[in-house]
Amino acid sequence: MTRSNMQVVNCSTSAQYFHVIRRQMHRTFRKPLIVVAPKKMLRLKDAGSEISEFDAGLRFKRVISNENSTAVSDDKIRKLVLCSGQVYYDLVKAREETKSNDVAIVRIE
Numbered sequence: 001m002t003r004s005n006m007q008v009v010n011c012s013t014s015a016q017y018f019h020v021i022r023r024q025m026h027r028t029f030r031k032p033l034i035v036v037a038p039k040k041m042l043r044l045k046d047a048g049s050e051i052s053e054f055d056a057g058l059r060f061k062r063v064i065s066n067e068n069s070t071a072v073s074d075d076k077i078r079k080l081v082l083c084s085g086q087v088y089y090d091l092v093k094a095r096e097e098t099k100s101n102d103v104a105i106v107r108i109e
Contacts, residue, residue, distance in 0.1 A: 005031060006031065006032040006033070006034060007031055007032065007033050007034065008034045008036065009033070009034070009035055009036070009060075009109055010035075010036040010037070010084040010085035010109060011035065011037060011041075011085070011109060012041075012047060012064070012084060012085050012086075012088050012089070012107050012109065013047055013048070013049045013053070014047065014048055014049045015049035015050075015053035015054055015058075016049075016060060016061065016064075016109055017035070017037070018049075018054055019058065019059055019060035019061075020033070020035070020060045020109075023059070023060055036085065037085075038085070038086055040086060041085065041086055044086075044089060046089055046092075047089065060109070061109060062108070062109055063106060063107070063108055063109070064106070064107040064109065065104075065106050072101055072102060072103065072104045076101060076102050077102060077103075077104045078102035078103065079102065079103045079104070080103075080104050080106065081103060081104070081105045081106070082106050082107075082108055083105065083106075083107060083108070084107055084108050084109060085107075088105060088107050091105050092105060
C-alpha cells in the first residue's frame with residue numbers, strides 16, 4: 001500500500017507563492033498541493049515582494065523569521081509567536097499599535 005503525502009502551504013508573500021508553484025512544477029513526481037490564500041492577501045501591500053526575491057537560486061522558505069525594521073532584538077525577546085499567512089500581518093500591526101518590543105513573530109509557511 002502506498003502512502004499519499006500532501007503539502008499544505010499558507011504563503012505570506014508573493015515570492016513565496018511563486019517559489020511553491022515553481023517547486024511543484026519542477027518535481028519529478030506529483031504530490032497534491034493545497035494553497036491556503038485568502039483574497040485579502042492579494043490587496044495587501046505588505047504581502048508584495050521585491051523583484052529580487054524571484055531570482056534564480058532562491059527557494060521557498062518554510063520558516064521566515066521577523067525580518068522587518070521593527071524586529072525585536074534577541075536579548076529583549078520575552079515571547080515568541082508562531083503563525084502563518086494573514087495572521088502575521090495582523091500581529092505585526094497589533095505589535096506596532098501597542099509598541100511591544102518584547103514579542104518576536106516567526107512565520108511558518
